[in-house]
Amino acid sequence: MESVRKVSVNGVEIILVGTGHILEKSVREVEEVIERENPDIIAVELCEHRYRALKGEIYEDFSVKDALSGGNPFLLLTQWLLAYIQRRMGSELGVEPGADMMAAIEKAEKKGIPFALVDRPIQITMQRFWNKMRFFEKVKMLFSLISAIFSMRKLKNDEDHKDSSRMLTDGSLDKLTDEDVVTQLLMEFRKFSPGAAAALLDERDAYIAAKLISLAKSLKSIAPTAHRTSSPTSLTDERSSGKIVAVVGAGHREGILKYLRNPHTLPDISELCRLPAKKMFSLNFLLGAGLISVALLLVIGCIFSGVPVHTFLTALFWWFLINGSLSCAGVMIARGHPLSGVVAFAVAWLTSLNPLIAAGWFAGIEEAKIRKPSAEDLKKMFKAEKFSDLMNNKMFRVILVAALANIGSMIGSFIGFFVVLNVLNVDIHHVFSQIFDTILHFI
DSSP: OOOEEEEEETTEEEEEEEEOTTOHHHHHHHHHHHHHHOOSEEEESOOHHHHHHHTTOOOTTOOHHHHHSTTHHHHHHHHHHHHHHHHHHHHHHTOOTTHHHHHHHHHHHHHTOOEEEOSOOHHHHHHHHHHTSOHHHHHHHHHHHHHHHHHGGGOOOHHHHHHHHHHIIIIIGGGTTSHHHHHHHHHHHHHHOHHHHIIIIIHHHHHHHHHHHHHHHTGGGOGGGSBOOSSOOOOOTTSSSOEEEEEEEHHHHHHHHHHHHOGGGOOOHHHHTSOOOOOTTOHHHHHHHHHHHHHHHHHHHHHHHTOOHHHHHHHHHHHHHHHHHHHHHHHHHTTOOHHHHHHHHHHHHHHTTOTTOOHHHHHHHHHHHHHOOOHHHHHHHTTOOSHHHHHTOHHHHHHHHHHHHHHHHHHHHHHHHHHHHHHTTOOHHHHHHHHHHHHHHHO
16 A cells, blocks of 8 residues: 555645655655656655765765764764664665655656755754763663674675575565554654654654645745756646645654644744754763862862872872773774874873863864865765775774773773772762762752
C-alpha cells in the first residue's frame, strides 16, 4: 500500500509521500506519485545544506576552529554516527541515503516542475538535538559512536555482506515505511531521549508543515520559495486547484499531517529556528566551577593549617601529571600527532579548573595545524565506508583528537581530585559532608 496521505490546505491539495530514505521501493513510489499527480510544485524534506551535500558540493565557509569550539567535536561525531548508520543500511540494499529526495528533484527537473526545500537547516537541528540530550544520554551516544567505529574494523568479506543484505531485504527492511513499524521505532527513540526526539522529529514536523502551508498560500507566486528548474512550468489559472507533492521521511508524515489539519496548533516557527543559548549553569560549568572552588578552599586550607610546602607541591604535581597523562592518552588513542599530545599534557591541568576552556580545543587546534584538514576532508569523512578510510581522514582525526583529549582530561580531573585529597591527608567524607551542608544552608 502506498505511503501517501492527502489533505487540503487553503484550497490546495497537499499529497504527503512517506518514504524510507534507503529503500528502492520508496524511490519508485516517489516517481509514480509525481507522474500520476503532476503537481504544481514538489516539496522535499531537505535544507539547503543537505541538498548541496547530496549534490556533492563543498562548503567554502568551513572552519576548523568552529568545528572544535564548545561541544562541536561530539556534535560532529554524533552527526557522523547517524549518517554512518543510515549509509550502512543503505549500502546493504544498494541505495544511497537521500535517493528518494533526489529522485523527486530529478523528476521535477525532467517535468519542468518547481521544487522547494522545506526542512529546517541541519546545523540548527543538530545543535538543538545535542542541547536537549541529557548528560547520560550523551554518554550512551558516545558509547554507540565508539561501537560504530570499532564495528567498521570487524566487517566481514563480501560474501558476508551478501548474506547480510539478503537477510535484511527478506521482509525486515521492506516494511520500514509501514505505519506500525515506524511508530515502534519512534517510540524506542523517545524512550532513549525524549528531548532529542523532540528536536529531531517534532520540531521538524512543525517546521515542514509551516513551510507547506506557506507554499499553499503563495502557490501562484512561487518564485521566492522554490528552486526553479531549467524549464519551469508556468503557473496559471488553467488548473482549478493547486497541488503540492511533499516527499518526507515516513517518521515525519503523521506529525506533519496533524499540523496541516490543525494549523492553529503550530508553535512559533522563529523559536524553532533559534540556536540554543549557551547554558551558564550546564553540568560541565558546574563541575568546573566546583573544582575551582574546591581547589581554592584547599589552597587556603593548606596555608592556614600549616601544610608543608613540599606536600602541597606534591599534590600539585599529581594533579598536573594525572590530568596531563590521561588527556595525552586520549590524543594517542586517537592516533594524534605527538605534538598534539604534548599540548594536551601541558594544558589539561589548567583547563580542568576552567569550565570555559578545554584541553581538547588546544590539542585539536595543534592537530589541525599539522594535518591542515579541508572542507573536502569533512565531505569524505561523512562518506567513509572503511575504518582505514575513516582513520586516514584528516578532519576525523582532528575531531577525534579533540574529543578524546577532553574525555581524558575529564577522567583525569575526577581521579586527580581524589589523589590530591589523599596526598593532603584530607578526610574526603568530611569534605563532601561540609559541601552538602553548605548547599542545604543556601536552599
